[in-house]
Amino acid sequence: MKLYSRYIGYVYIKYVFIVFIALSLFYTGVDFLTNLDEIPKSANLAFLYAGFTAISAIQYVLPLTLIFAMILTFFNMIKNNELISFYALGISKFSVIKAPFIISLIITLFYIYLNTTPFAYANEYKGNLENFNAIGRISNGMFLKHDNKYLYIEALNVTEKAASNIRLFYIKDGKIEKSTSAKRATYDDEKWTFYDENATILPLEFKLGGKGLKFESRDKFIDLDGFNPEAIEKIYKSSNVYSINDAIEAIKIFKNQGINVDGIKANLYTLIFGPLFAPFMMLILFYRLPPTARFFNLAILSFIFFVSTVCVWGILYVMQRFAFSAVIPPEIGVILPVILLMLYSLKSIFSYR
Structure with missing residues (x-):
């Protein structure tokens, strides 16, 4: 791996850890404050509740973390004139974003793998502790x-x-x-x-x-x-809470029983395709970064990037909810938006070659 790729990858990973911990602690803290009366009185159960809350937050926090870390990484490089220096040395845009993209893709694929395990039921375990102290x-x-x-x-x-x-x-x-x-x-x-x-x-x-x-x-x-x-x-x-393995098995069991399995399909597609939103959104935003801060207000531009990320993530989340409730087919509500993001990110790559 090139020296500049190792440097960019190191900076990106550093911001990933910082943003992930910050967002996870924020989510867990807000959950504790809003559910203070329902939290188990036992110290051991309260500790388990906090752990399951933090784990259940990953499905919301991780995609935003990967994108926010990319924004912070490259806006900091723009501010220090590092990004324009890379371009001046003849390094292409794709070569610059390649390391963060690969890192985010590996993290996303690992998260998808975790959804094949009981890790996917963390939010349900948390609810059981809240309601039944078990x-x-x-x-x-x-x-x-x-x-x-x-x-x-x-x-x-x-x-x-x-x-x-x-x-x-x-x-x-x-x-x-x-x-x-x-x-x-x-x-x-x-x-x-x-x-x-x-x-x-x-x-x-x-x-x-x-x-x-x-x-x-x-x-x-x-x-x-x-x-x-x-x-x-x-x-x-x-319930729409499944692991990937259990969702596949449930579809096999119930597809011939006269039971509507669209909600299970929506859950399965969300677990597999939903997290891929982050790497593709990273590419789309990166190719709209200015190479220098001379002609742009970085504070306003970074705010626009953050808001755009949250808005796109919110739209995808709403479409997933519609798919869960069978308002729209799961293939349209979950898979199609991710495919469109992927195609648009590929278009960005080839447009700026």
């Missing part, structure tokens, strides 16, 4: 459909991947073929294992002298392959 909680009284089965779950513990007092109804040709109950069940990332079964098998045809009811009991049986407890709770609670 990270996980139990969902009660759930009635769902899966393939040709209907099931009622009295209590579902998503954290432990376990359920209790479950009742399954098997349907054939619009009639109940079998009704079975189990005291408890556990999920092993592939299938559910039910314990202490008591089943009632009903005849499909009710006629005099025909077969009657049949009763069965088993210690355990396996059913509901791939019916992830996370997906069960999210669909039942109409």
Whole structure:
């Protein structure tokens, strides 16, 4: 890597850390002040609450941090006449922005990877601490459909991947073929294992002298392959909080169940494509930077850049909310704006070559 690239990259990373810490502390502090009465009284839980608040802030703070750090980096270089010096040495615009762009892209891709882990549920854990003084909680009284089965779950513990007092109804040709109950069940990332079964098998045809009811009991049986407890709770609670893996699995499970999965798709696209807004917005703003401060008021110009960033981010956020509520298709609300930003950034690169 060229010496000037290492220098620009170092300055950019320094501002990324400064801005990220400042915005995260600001977000966490405001959240503490606005929710002071709901914060757990226990010191350990309050510390966990602060940690989850800071983590949940990353989805809002990180894109702005990457762009704000670029603005601060290059406006400082313009003020010190460093940027014009690079251009005078024959260094192209793209060569100057390349290091910050690559750094921001790596950080963004790492953040997208984190959204495949339980990291994505930080805001939900925070809400559980706020409302229930516990990270996980139990969902009660759930009635769902899966393939040709209907099931009622009295209590579902998503954290432990376990359920209790479950009742399954098997349907054939619009009639109940079998009704079975189990005291408890556990999920092993592939299938559910039910314990202490008591089943009632009903005849499909009710006629005099025909077969009657049949009763069965088993210690355990396996059913509901791939019916992830996370997906069960999210669909039942109409929640838009998913990790990337759980969102993909939920779409696979529910796409043939007559359930609208547009909200899950919107969440999935937001986790994958939404963060890419920052690197492309960086390119667009950089190519509109003046090389010198002689003919511009840097204070006003930097203010315009900051406001423009927040406005574009706000528009994207609103479109994502519309996609979550199925007002517009998720492909239009989430993917299309990012593609347009990417195309416009590429146009900027080729226009200033």
